[in-house]
Amino acid sequence: MAEVVIVPDERAGGRLAAARIARLVTAKPDAVLGLATGATPLSTWAALAEYGLDLSRVRGFALDEYVGLPAGHPESYREVLMRTVVKPLGLSPDLVHVPGDDGGDIATAGQRYEEAIRAAGGVDLQVLGIGRTGHIGFNEPGSSLASLTRVKTLTEQTRRDNARFFASLDEVPRHCITQGLGTILRARELLLLAWGEAKAEALAAAVEGPVTASLPASAIQLHPEVTVIVDEAAASRLRFADYYRYAWENRPDWARDEDLPSSVTGA
Ligand code: PGA
Numbered sequence: 001m002a003e004v005v006i007v008p009d010e011r012a013g014g015r016l017a018a019a020r021i022a023r024l025v026t027a028k029p030d031a032v033l034g035l036a037t038g039a040t041p042l043s044t045w046a047a048l049a050e051y052g053l054d055l056s057r058v059r060g061f062a063l064d065e066y067v068g069l070p071a072g073h074p075e076s077y078r079e080v081l082m083r084t085v086v087k088p089l090g091l092s093p094d095l096v097h098v099p100g101d102d103g104g105d106i107a108t109a110g111q112r113y114e115e116a117i118r119a120a121g122g123v124d125l126q127v128l129g130i131g132r133t134g135h136i137g138f139n140e141p142g143s144s145l146a147s148l149t150r151v152k153t154l155t156e157q158t159r160r161d162n163a164r165f166f167a168s169l170d171e172v173p174r175h176c177i178t179q180g181l182g183t184i185l186r187a188r189e190l191l192l193l194a195w196g197e198a199k200a201e202a203l204a205a206a207v208e209g210p211v212t213a214s215l216p217a218s219a220i221q222l223h224p225e226v227t228v229i230v231d232e233a234a235a236s237r238l239r240f241a242d243y244y245r246y247a248w249e250n251r252p253d254w255a256r257d258e259d260l261p262s263s264v265t266g267a
Contacts, residue, residue: 003227004248007232061097122188134205191227202215
């Protein structure tokens, strides 16, 4: 079962997620991070920036990207990652990859992306948000649990959810290229974050429901190293919330330093 940590709010969750990442990067300065876009990880990036770590050797692989936006479009995930992660955290732009950004044929971009991840030694830690459809990355319901990076069609729900970033719904692309569920499951560790009531249903299904392609995030149940960090609102539909709280409060001493920044930086 995934380790589920229920935190009071998004900021506290971001601090906890950042502590995990900081610990990894301190041990492995050229760690490979799987980067989620969207609003969810922003508190994590903000908390991570406060460590002041040198992240210039960290390598990054984005989860997904729209297909069909003009190069340099401010809402392309490459640009969003540059703005929200790469620049503020001091990552090296050349070390951050986004599916489909190598200028080659989009139809075969997925295979090249898989190869690039493999060549980097695989993803050490994959940060994930969850969509209201239960997607992770842009793996919408019906995605094969073994899927690899490929071009997909977005659901209307996801397009509507993301329309807030565009001038109109019409501008939201219909296609995307995303790491598959199989790609995500190859990462050594998964960190799934969710804030707010709107995510509660999908989150509960992902963590406690059956593993099914109909709820792609449920694929995380197949992974041996998963931490789910949720605020109270996103946790509101979890059946075993009391147990998760109990387990976290009574976590063994050797696991207690997760949320203590000083233990990460050695300060
Ligand atoms: P959000 O998106 O972080 O903007 O809520 C998550 C997702 O759709 O995967």
